[in-house]
Amino acid sequence: xxxxxxxxxxxTWQAMRKKAYLPLMAAVQTLFTIGIVLGYPLLFxxxxxxxxYLIATGAPAVSMISVGLVALPQTVGEQRMExxxxxxxxxxxxxxxxxxxxxxxxxxxxxxxxxxxxVVGAWRFGLDLQVSPLVVPAVLMxxxxxxxxxxxxxxxxxxxxxxxxxxxxxxxxxxFSPLTFLPNKLPAWLETVHRLLPIQAMxxxxxxxxxxxxxxxxxxxxxTLAAWCVFGFAVTxxxxxxxx
Numbered sequence: 001x002x003x004x005x006x007x008x009x010x011x012t013w014q015a016m017r018k019k020a021y022l023p024l025m026a027a028v029q030t031l032f033t034i035g036i037v038l039g040y041p042l043l044f045x046x047x048x049x050x051x052x053y054l055i056a057t058g059a060p061a062v063s064m065i066s067v068g069l070v071a072l073p074q075t076v077g078e079q080r081m082e083x084x085x086x087x088x089x090x091x092x093x094x095x096x097x098x099x100x101x102x103x104x105x106x107x108x109x110x111x112x113x114x115x116x117x118x119v120v121g122a123w124r125f126g127l128d129l130q131v132s133p134l135v136v137p138a139v140l141m142x143x144x145x146x147x148x149x150x151x152x153x154x155x156x157x158x159x160x161x162x163x164x165x166x167x168x169x170x171x172x173x174x175x176f177s178p179l180t181f182l183p184n185k186l187p188a189w190l191e192t193v194h195r196l197l198p199i200q201a202m203x204x205x206x207x208x209x210x211x212x213x214x215x216x217x218x219x220x221x222x223x224t225l226a227a228w229c230v231f232g233f234a235v236t237x238x239x240x241x242x243x244x
Contacts, residue, residue, distance in 0.1 A: 006093040010101035018105060025071070026109045033063040033117030038124060040180060051181075053214045056121030056129075057207035058180035060114040061142060065173055065202060067110045068146025069153070070166045076102075076154035077162040095240045099151070099233075106147050107140075114139055118210055127211070134217070135209040142202045145225045148232030149198065155239035172199075179203040198228040 015022065036059035041047050080086075091098075122129050132138075154162050173179070176190060177199045183191050194200040201221040208217030 006097040007101055010093065010098050011104050014101050014105045015108075022105070022109065026112055029063055029067060029110055030113035030116050032066065033059050033113040034120050036062055036180070037117055037121040050214070052125050053127065053211050054182070054207065055180050056118070056125060056127055057210045057215070058203055059117050059121065060139070060210070061179050061202045061206040062173065063113050063117065064110050064139070064143045065146050065179075065199065066170070067106060068143065068148075068150040069169050069173070070150070072106055072147055072150040073154035073157075073162050073166050076151060077157075077159040080154070081159050096237065099236060099240060103144065103147050103151070107143050110143055111139070114143075128213075129211050130213050132209040132212045132217075138205040138209040138222075141222065141225050141229065142206060145198055145202065145229040145232065148229050148236065150232075152232040152235035152239070155236045177203070198225055201225050201228075 018025075037056055040055045040059075041052065044051070118129070118131075121127065150166075153165060157165060176186070178186060178191075178194060179199070179202070183194060183200060186194065201218075201224040204215075204218050204221040205225065207215045208221070
């Protein structure tokens with residue numbers, strides 16, 4: 001079966017398998033992003049313009065990371081437990097096509113919330129974002145990197161360990177990752193750690209393209225995400241194609 005036709009059929013298949021909860025997941029992610037934009041400022045008695053910009057541009061990154069590094073690994077882990085991934089490996093279709101189709105469906109879940117979150121943030125706080133044309137590749141790179149790394153986690157870890165690791169990621173992302181605040185707020189050692197991890201780079205490319213007049217766009221951030229994306233994709237592909 002040609003690879004492109006296999007991809008189209010698998011996207012349809014994956015969407016049909018998730019049809020019972022796919023719209024609900026997309027709605028929850030949208031509310032999640034909007035909740036960060038509208039709820040975070042309520043935590044502080046006073047908040048300056050820079051902090052508002054950080055929250056409005058960081059919320060989309062938090063949403064994409066929560067899907068790619070938390071929701072996706074748990075779902076894929078469940079599929080491994082129930083045997084649906086093993087069934088996929090028995091089908092006469094390229095396994096790369098299956099992986100790309102699954103990633104496409106997950107991207108479709110997260111992107112609407114990202115767009116609406118930015119719109120609501122700009123409207124609520126009257127922000128002049130002047131969005132850069134690079135926002136499209138930036139958002140796609142963040143979403144793709146987080147889903148690839150999340151898929152890799154689910155591919156190599158046992159299900160229960162996947163659940164534990166993803167819960168730890170939730171705490172790390174929300175409390176100790178420079179997404180809604182700048183890296184200089186962190187201890188020096190943690191700031192160094194974040195230079196190696198993809199999470200800080202995700203925040204940099206997101207806010208640097210959504211609000212380019214407020215935040216710089218480090219060229220190295222795209223390279224960091226590309227390296228992690230390739231690594232996650234490679235680990236997943238090897239895990240899916242190895243002989244059992």
